[in-house]
Amino acid sequence: MPDFGLNLENHYARLPGEFYTLMPAEQVGVQPRLIHANAKAAALIGLDPASFSDPAFAQVFSGHAPLNDFSSLAMVYSGHQFGVWAGQLGDGRALLIGQARNPAGELWDIQLKGAGTTPYSRFGDGRAVMRSTVREYLCSEAMAAFDIPTTRALSIVASNEQVQREMPEPGAVLTRLALSHVRFGHFEHFFHSSRHERVRQLADYVMAEFFPNLAGDYVAWFGEVVKRTAELMAGWQAVGFAHGVMNTDNMSILGLTLDYGPFGFMEAYEPGFICNHTDTQGRYAFDMQPAIAHWNLRALAFALPSLIPKDRLVAALDTYEALYRSRYRALMRAKLGLVREEEGDDRLIGELLNLMAKAKADYSLSFRNLSGEDVAWLALFGNGNTEARAWLSRYRARTQGEDLSGLDRVNPKYVLRNWVAESAIRAVEDHGDIATLDRIFKLVQTPFEKHDGDEAFAAPPPPDMCHLEVSCSS
Ligand code: AMP
Numbered sequence: 287m288p289d290f291g292l293n294l295e296n297h298y299a300r301l302p303g304e305f306y307t308l309m310p311a312e313q314v315g316v317q318p319r320l321i322h323a324n325a326k327a328a329a330l331i332g333l334d335p336a337s338f339s340d341p342a343f344a345q346v347f348s349g350h351a352p353l354n355d356f357s358s359l360a361m362v363y364s365g366h367q368f369g370v371w372a373g374q375l376g377d378g379r380a381l382l383i384g385q386a387r388n389p390a391g392e393l394w395d396i397q398l399k400g401a402g403t404t405p406y407s408r409f410g411d412g413r414a415v416m417r418s419t420v421r422e423y424l425c426s427e428a429m430a431a432f433d434i435p436t437t438r439a440l441s442i443v444a445s446n447e448q449v450q451r452e453m454p455e456p457g458a459v460l461t462r463l464a465l466s467h468v469r470f471g472h473f474e475h476f477f478h479s480s481r482h483e484r485v486r487q488l489a490d491y492v493m494a495e496f497f498p499n500l501a502g503d504y505v506a507w508f509g510e511v512v513k514r515t516a517e518l519m520a521g522w523q524a525v526g527f528a529h530g531v532m533n534t535d536n537m538s539i540l541g542l543t544l545d546y547g548p549f550g551f552m553e554a555y556e557p558g559f560i561c562n563h564t565d566t567q568g569r570y571a572f573d574m575q576p577a578i579a580h581w582n583l584r585a586l587a588f589a590l591p592s593l594i595p596k597d598r599l600v601a602a603l604d605t606y607e608a609l610y611r612s613r614y615r616a617l618m619r620a621k622l623g624l625v626r627e628e629e630g631d632d633r634l635i636g637e638l639l640n641l642m643a644k645a646k647a648d649y650s651l652s653f654r655n656l657s658g659e660d661v662a663w664l665a666l667f668g669n670g671n672t673e674a675r676a677w678l679s680r681y682r683a684r685t686q687g688e689d690l691s692g693l694d695r696v697n698p699k700y701v702l703r704n705w706v707a708e709s710a711i712r713a714v715e716d717h718g719d720i721a722t723l724d725r726i727f728k729l730v731q732t733p734f735e736k737h738d739g740d741e742a743f744a745a746p747p748p749p750d751m752c753h754l755e756v757s758c759s760s
C-alpha cells in the first residue's frame with residue numbers, strides 16, 4: 287500500500303473512540319482521474335510532487351485505496367447553525383486518511399472531502415460536486431497567497447459519477463490539508479452531552495500538538511483562540527472575503543478559514559453583501575462577520591467552564607473587539623500605504639469606504655488602482671464623480687512623502703471572483719479543459735503580479751456572467 291514517502295502518525299485515533307468512527311472510504315465512482323494537484327500544498331506535508339504522476343495517487347486521494355496502513359476516520363462534532371443549536375453533526379462527507387509529520391516537525395491532517403458517506407452523513411450522500419471542489423481548491427490557494435490562515439487543498443480527483451443536486455452534476459473528491467480540522471463544534475459536542483472529561487482531553491490534544499508553547503495553560507489557550515479568530519476576521523474584512531456559513535461547526539480552533547461553501551469575494555462594494563442566497567435573513571452578511579465570530583467564540587466559551595473560570599472566559603472574550611479593530615486598522619492603513627500616523631487617517635479610510643459603497647465601486651480594484659493613473663481609479667466611481675475626485679486629491683496630498691512602492695504587494699490584482707471560478711468550473715465540466723483551471727490556479731497563487739494576457743480575470747464579470755448565484759448545495 288503506497289505511502290508516497292509520507293511520515294504518517296495516527297494521532298487523532300489516540301483519543302478515545304467517542305471522538306470518531308474508524309472506517310475505510312466508500313470508493314465513490316469509477317476509475318478516479320486526477321484533475322489537478324498542488325505542489326505548494328504537497329510541500330506542506332513533505333510529499334514529492336513527482337508522486338502526482340504515480341497512478342496510485344488518484345486511487346489514494348479519491349479513497350479508492352488506503353494511504354499505507356493508516357486507519358481512516360470520520361470525526362464527530364456538533365454546532366450552532368444559523369444561531370440555533372443543531373446537535374450532532376460530524377464529518378458527513380470528510381474522512382481523515384492520514385496525519386503526516388513534515389520535515390519541519392509539523393503534523394498535518396490529510397482529509398478527503400466527498401469520498402462517501404459516514405455515520406455522520408444524516409440525509410447527505412457523502413459526495414462533493416466538481417463545482418464546489420474547484421471553488422474550494424482555488425479559494426484556499428487564494429487565501430494562502432493573501433497570507434490569511436486557511437486550510438489548503440492538495441488535489442482534485444474526478445470521481446466519474448454524477449451527483450444529484452438541484453441537477454445532476456459531475457462528482458469529485460478534494461484532498462484538504464490543515465494542521466487540524468478541529469472545530470469549535472467539537473468542544474460543544476462533548477460539553478452539551480455533559481462529557482467534560484472529553485472536553486479536557488480534546489483541549490489537551492489540541493494544545494499539546496498546536497499550542498506547545500502555552501504549556502497546558504487553558505486560559506492562555508482560549509485567549510489565543512480569541513486572538514486568532516479576531517485576526518482572521520480582520521483579514522477577511524480587509525480583503526473583502528465573505529464566508530457565507532459561519533456556523534460554529536465551520537469555525538476552526540486554529541483560526542483557519544475552514545469549509546468553503548457559498549463564499550464570495552466582494553466585487554461591487556456593498557457592506558451588507560450576502561454571498562449565500564439561502565441566507566435570507568443576512569445573518570452571515572459581510573459586515574456581520576466580525577460580530578458573528580464573537581458570537582461563535584461565546585458559544586465556544588460556554589462549552590469550556592470545566593477548564594476555565596467564567597470570569598477568565600469573559601475577560602478573554604472582552605479582548606476580541608480591540609484585537610479585531612487594531613488588526614483591521616493596520617491592514618487598511620497598509621492598503622492605503624499610510625505608514626506615518628497622522629490625524630485624519632481614520633477619517634480618510636472611512637470616507638473612501640463610504641464613496642465605494644455609494645458608487646458600488648469594485649472592492650479590490652478601488653485599492654489596487656490607487657497605484658496607477660488617476661483616470662483608472664476614478665473610472666471605478668463613475669465619470670464626473672466630484673466627491674471621488676476630491677477624495678483622491680486629499681489622498682495624494684496625504685501620501686506625499688510616504689513610500690507607496692509596496693502598494694502592489696498589499697492590494698491584490700486578482701481575487702477569486704465568482705465568475706472567474708465559474709470559468710474554471712465550466713472549462714473542466716464542459717470540455718475537460720484543465721488548462722483554464724491551471725491558468726486561474728496560477729493567478730490566485732500569485733495574485734499581486736500582473737500576468738500579461740490574463741487582465742480580464744482581474745475585472746468585474748462580463749454581462750453574461752453577472753448573475754451567478756451561490757447556495758449551500760455543494
Ligand atoms: P456544511 O454546511 O457544508 O458545513 O455542512 C454541515 C454538515 O452537513 C456537516 O456535518 C457536513 O459534514 C454535512 N454535509 C454537508 N454536505 C453533505 C453531504 N453531501 N453528505 C453528507 N454530509 C454532508
Ligand code: MG
Binds near residue numbers: 535536545
Ligand atoms: Mg461544515
